[in-house]
Amino acid sequence: MERDWKKDTEFISRNTVLAFTGNALFSVFYFVMPFLAGEIYGPGRLLAWTGIYLAVEIGFCAAYLKLLRKPVNRMMEAVKRASQDEYEAQNLRSQAEIFALQSQINPHFLYNTLDTIRSHALLCDAEDIAAMTESLSTLFRYSISRPGEMATLKEELENVRNYLLIQQYRFPDKVEYLVEGMEDEVILHYPMPILTIQPIVENAIHHGLEMKIGKGHIKLRAIRTEGRITLLVSDNGLGMSEERLEQLRRSLECSQAGQETLSGAGRQKGAGIALANVDRRLKFYYGRQYGLRIRSTLGVGTMVEINLPFEAGEQDEKRNRQG
Amino acid sequence: MKREIVRVEGLKKAIHGSQVLNGLNLSVYEGEILGMTGLSGSGKSVAAQILAGSRSFEEGEIYIAGRKSEAGGKAGRPGNGIYHIRAVPDLFPCLTVEENVCLTEPGAVAGIFPTRMQLRKVREAAHALDICLDSRASVNSLSLYEKHQVSLLRAYYLHAKLIIMDNITNDYTEEEFCRLGRLLLRLKQKGVSILLVESMTERVTSFTDRLVVLRNGRDEGILFREEYGQYDINKMMSGDYNLPEAVGRVAAGREQEVLLEACRICGQGLQGLTFHLNKGEVVGFTDEEDALCTSVQKLFLGDARTESGTVVLDGEPVNIRMKRAGLIELGFGYVDFYKSSVFPQLSLKDNLTITSLNRLTSRAMIHARLEKRVAEDLLEALNFPSENLKRPLCEVSNREQLVAALYKWILNRSKVVVLNNVLSGTDMIMRNIVKQFLNELQRRKAGALLFSPNVRELYELCDRVYKVRAGRIEEEVAAAEWGRQQASEFELFRDIEL
Numbered sequence: 001m002e003r004d005w006k007k008d009t010e011f012i013s014r015n016t017v018l019a020f021t022g023n024a025l026f027s028v029f030y031f032v033m034p035f036l037a038g039e040i041y042g043p044g045r046l047l048a049w050t051g052i053y054l055a056v057e058i059g060f061c062a063a064y065l066k067l068l069r070k071p072v073n074r075m076m077e078a079v080k081r082a083s084q085d086e087y088e089a090q091n092l093r094s095q096a097e098i099f100a101l102q103s104q105i106n107p108h109f110l111y112n113t114l115d116t117i118r119s120h121a122l123l124c125d126a127e128d129i130a131a132m133t134e135s136l137s138t139l140f141r142y143s144i145s146r147p148g149e150m151a152t153l154k155e156e157l158e159n160v161r162n163y164l165l166i167q168q169y170r171f172p173d174k175v176e177y178l179v180e181g182m183e184d185e186v187i188l189h190y191p192m193p194i195l196t197i198q199p200i201v202e203n204a205i206h207h208g209l210e211m212k213i214g215k216g217h218i219k220l221r222a223i224r225t226e227g228r229i230t231l232l233v234s235d236n237g238l239g240m241s242e243e244r245l246e247q248l249r250r251s252l253e254c255s256q257a258g259q260e261t262l263s264g265a266g267r268q269k270g271a272g273i274a275l276a277n278v279d280r281r282l283k284f285y286y287g288r289q290y291g292l293r294i295r296s297t298l299g300v301g302t303m304v305e306i307n308l309p310f311e312a313g314e315q316d317e318k319r320n321r322q323g
Numbered sequence: 324m325k326r327e328i329v330r331v332e333g334l335k336k337a338i339h340g341s342q343v344l345n346g347l348n349l350s351v352y353e354g355e356i357l358g359m360t361g362l363s364g365s366g367k368s369v370a371a372q373i374l375a376g377s378r379s380f381e382e383g384e385i386y387i388a389g390r391k392s393e394a395g396g397k398a399g400r401p402g403n404g405i406y407h408i409r410a411v412p413d414l415f416p417c418l419t420v421e422e423n424v425c426l427t428e429p430g431a432v433a434g435i436f437p438t439r440m441q442l443r444k445v446r447e448a449a450h451a452l453d454i455c456l457d458s459r460a461s462v463n464s465l466s467l468y469e470k471h472q473v474s475l476l477r478a479y480y481l482h483a484k485l486i487i488m489d490n491i492t493n494d495y496t497e498e499e500f501c502r503l504g505r506l507l508l509r510l511k512q513k514g515v516s517i518l519l520v521e522s523m524t525e526r527v528t529s530f531t532d533r534l535v536v537l538r539n540g541r542d543e544g545i546l547f548r549e550e551y552g553q554y555d556i557n558k559m560m561s562g563d564y565n566l567p568e569a570v571g572r573v574a575a576g577r578e579q580e581v582l583l584e585a586c587r588i589c590g591q592g593l594q595g596l597t598f599h600l601n602k603g604e605v606v607g608f609t610d611e612e613d614a615l616c617t618s619v620q621k622l623f624l625g626d627a628r629t630e631s632g633t634v635v636l637d638g639e640p641v642n643i644r645m646k647r648a649g650l651i652e653l654g655f656g657y658v659d660f661y662k663s664s665v666f667p668q669l670s671l672k673d674n675l676t677i678t679s680l681n682r683l684t685s686r687a688m689i690h691a692r693l694e695k696r697v698a699e700d701l702l703e704a705l706n707f708p709s710e711n712l713k714r715p716l717c718e719v720s721n722r723e724q725l726v727a728a729l730y731k732w733i734l735n736r737s738k739v740v741v742l743n744n745v746l747s748g749t750d751m752i753m754r755n756i757v758k759q760f761l762n763e764l765q766r767r768k769a770g771a772l773l774f775s776p777n778v779r780e781l782y783e784l785c786d787r788v789y790k791v792r793a794g795r796i797e798e799e800v801a802a803a804e805w806g807r808q809q810a811s812e813f814e815l816f817r818d819i820e821l
Contacts, residue, residue: 223352225350227327242562295543297562300544301555
């Protein structure tokens, strides 16, 4: 999008310069040359000469405006969208500030309490409770103490593991977690908005695997190309009906346009809100061509595709700086 | 890191007012074999045509090697490395293999006469892909698989980045399909990407790395090789639509009356062919040297020039030198590829009427009421919408076209229906329709003769199979038993390793 906008600006400025220069040269030659040659004499002749000049100029202006109509329209669209994005950004920022204010007191109290529970559990030899409490504490620290920050994929995966550890205690031997294609260090150190993956995994468990009879799995796979990183989170849970899927897709499109998302049933169940939020954040950070894509079949499972931009040079530079 | 050869985002296309593609997303990576499957009408072929540049698209974005194609235009351009291979190969039949390969080379100055340099390169390319074809042979003399080999060789010779294969294996034998698999794996090793568009799930899962399942013009499922499962793929294809229970062929009883009997038929490739077809039975024919048993087929198509022998249908002798029209009057029916077995510009009603003209007319007048009632009854029995009765068949779904191609012979009360590669280009629901049709024939004490290059189909649909060799029956086997023997052999094709 930004590239298109730059192209349009270049196009307009280049053509404007060309048009003005050409026009000025034309005017000079049109009047000066015949004047010197003695072609323009008397008021009638001058009037006719000027009339032809004005007709040519009007034609030229019309052609020039027609040429610029498309890029100018596109630029106006881009400006409109940018101001809308800015408005959304402001909203998100104020929300984040409210969250930060709310969590100034609560988190410390929460962490201390969880640590106390963990100590008591260890004293009573309840190792399960201790491990669970530790996971919960780490999970809260990660999600509450860093609002609006970026995290690496490695940190995101660690957070998912903590979340799943707690779920293991809730539903023993219910969910198997598989990770593939994460050997690539570049992918592991890729920065992304915090809490991108965990809400999707949570959705997969809550809506897909919790009600499923027997054991299910959640698989996370990463694919890196020259221009993007694609993360695929798939489960073999209940999946969703075509109607529900369409509703969810519409909610993602609406969230992009900043409208209210889910209607009645969907909102009550809370389904899709998390996905719409993640999608909205990703689109806000990276642009409309990135974000989530959902595929699902009733009785087979669901796959959420997370599309993120990737620029090899930029990533290498960052890694070198870190190194 | 993978290199993306093609990326498709939100592709939309409507044809005749119906949305064929409705937001398709797709990525093809360098050196991968990507399968694409879906039910008939799910948009596979249209997507392939758009990628190849032979159709325009209305919405969405297509990036070919990073270059964006605008909506409203065509994606593929000559020289962008995308080659489209169709079931009917676009080769010049009168030219040789090497001429066909060199002909479309950009910047070729020698016209249709390849230079020595070009010939050397063609030979090198063929050697690299392990293609053993006589490069001076005329394309006309080649089998369908060999023609596809030439198309693949040409694509490789012209430095293809992506080869799209659009439902080309419908008429392949299992052996040919296996050979194609090896060839594609060789191309993959050379860094060429393949998009294999295929409606037979057992084939599309054989040697693809990844599978995209289309439903209603969208990519509703992406599976990686280790995740392939027949049930999941079928469910992804059908979505909320409840799959009809797979219709099993009801085996015909052993003590049936004989319906059709051929005795010691000689001439035109036949050397004493003797067989029988019982009432309510489906019998298949297979020949190792000629997969479609054309010599036996010709006998019932009215094309055979026989020297001796007799054919008896339901106790009445049949003149086997008769033309097809005469044989239809005697009680034969014919179904080939379903699309070519109907009149596409005519409605279902008219198609049924033409076949059963004798039964629906009296004193050269058509019984309009009877005609309508017959067609409506059929649609009701098969659960198809009656508003499609008067629409041209080319505008209704492929399933309804198949129904028209098959059931017109039931209405004609044909005694023996000759089915020639009838499952070609069908999806799982359409295969069920064929099985239902065969069961209906059995219920009516009629019979069917089945010819197919795909042996798997033969044992699935037939009660008995005759193995033909050198124009005579070599062996007669019960299909179920034979299928069990063959099953282990088919499994070998699943994991083709170089």
